[in-house]
Amino acid sequence: MRFITYKTSEGEGVAIRAGDFYHGRLVAELGRDLKSALHDRQAVLELARDLSMSPKLSVDEIEFLPPVPAPEKIICIGLNYKDHSEESGFEVPEYPAVFARFANSLVGAGAPIIRPKVSDMLDYEGELAVIIGKGGHHIDKEDALDHVAGYALFNEASVRDYQIRTQQWTVGKTFDKTGAFGPELVTPDELPEGCKGLRLTTVLNGEEVQNASTDDLIFDIATLVSLMSEVMTLAPGDVIVTGTPAGVGALRKPPLWLKPGDVCTISIEKIGTLTNPVEQEQTN
Numbered sequence: 001m002r003f004i005t006y007k008t009s010e011g012e013g014v015a016i017r018a019g020d021f022y023h024g025r026l027v028a029e030l031g032r033d034l035k036s037a038l039h040d041r042q043a044v045l046e047l048a049r050d051l052s053m054s055p056k057l058s059v060d061e062i063e064f065l066p067p068v069p070a071p072e073k074i075i076c077i078g079l080n081y082k083d084h085s086e087e088s089g090f091e092v093p094e095y096p097a098v099f100a101r102f103a104n105s106l107v108g109a110g111a112p113i114i115r116p117k118v119s120d121m122l123d124y125e126g127e128l129a130v131i132i133g134k135g136g137h138h139i140d141k142e143d144a145l146d147h148v149a150g151y152a153l154f155n156e157a158s159v160r161d162y163q164i165r166t167q168q169w170t171v172g173k174t175f176d177k178t179g180a181f182g183p184e185l186v187t188p189d190e191l192p193e194g195c196k197g198l199r200l201t202t203v204l205n206g207e208e209v210q211n212a213s214t215d216d217l218i219f220d221i222a223t224l225v226s227l228m229s230e231v232m233t234l235a236p237g238d239v240i241v242t243g244t245p246a247g248v249g250a251l252r253k254p255p256l257w258l259k260p261g262d263v264c265t266i267s268i269e270k271i272g273t274l275t276n277p278v279e280q281e282q283t284n
Helices: 041-052 082-087 141-147 221-231
Strands: 002-008 011-018 021-026 063-065 074-078 097-101 113-115 126-132 148-156 179-186 199-204 207-213 239-241 263-268 272-280
Touching (some): 011 041, 063 179, 148 272
Parallel strands (some): 113 272
Antiparallel strands (some): 002 063, 002 179, 199 207, 263 272
């Protein structure tokens, strides 16, 4: 199953994909949003049934929102591909590098990623996002994938000069409207277990700049879910952004920064594509 969250002039809605179409209804009519169904597979199936009987949507008439527009937690993992760890000058980590994003940073598919006025060092990062379904604390690795509601694409655009101003990375990772997320939440039954063996690419203005397999993740999905649940109680709708492979713009010679007018597309085999233009922040 493939779900989206969207917006029209009438409000926020949820839809399910059926072939080349989406069937959707407003949250106000459904009485629930996508996040509220993620805690239980039966609730997801009931939502899917209700949506499948809803009217068809015209994609041209909707604005894609992040599948979960306001997650309780956005947990980001750094240096989770060996080649990116090496290009960054770090040893392969023995424990995940963990930092946070916040909901203010999220945008949906097609919406512009905003280059902030305080920096021109905005960088792309193509990533796989994991969306938690059933919550939990101290989740065993063997059970961890049962707690995953679905997967999505993420462009974890980073403001590099702010990222390295402190020993912690969060300040460079949560500028307004820099984290593109979506377009669909794809349920695990449509994908290989743990999203193994899927090809991830990032294309900037028609040129491929990242290409890797999810097999190259140092810490796989089950490991990340289990380790993060040791620290915090994971809740339905929480997002784990699993890291980016080599090829980021900051480490190219010369550096390749995102600039207004650019178009960046993240693709993961069997999941889909996430395309966003880049615009300059406008201030009064």
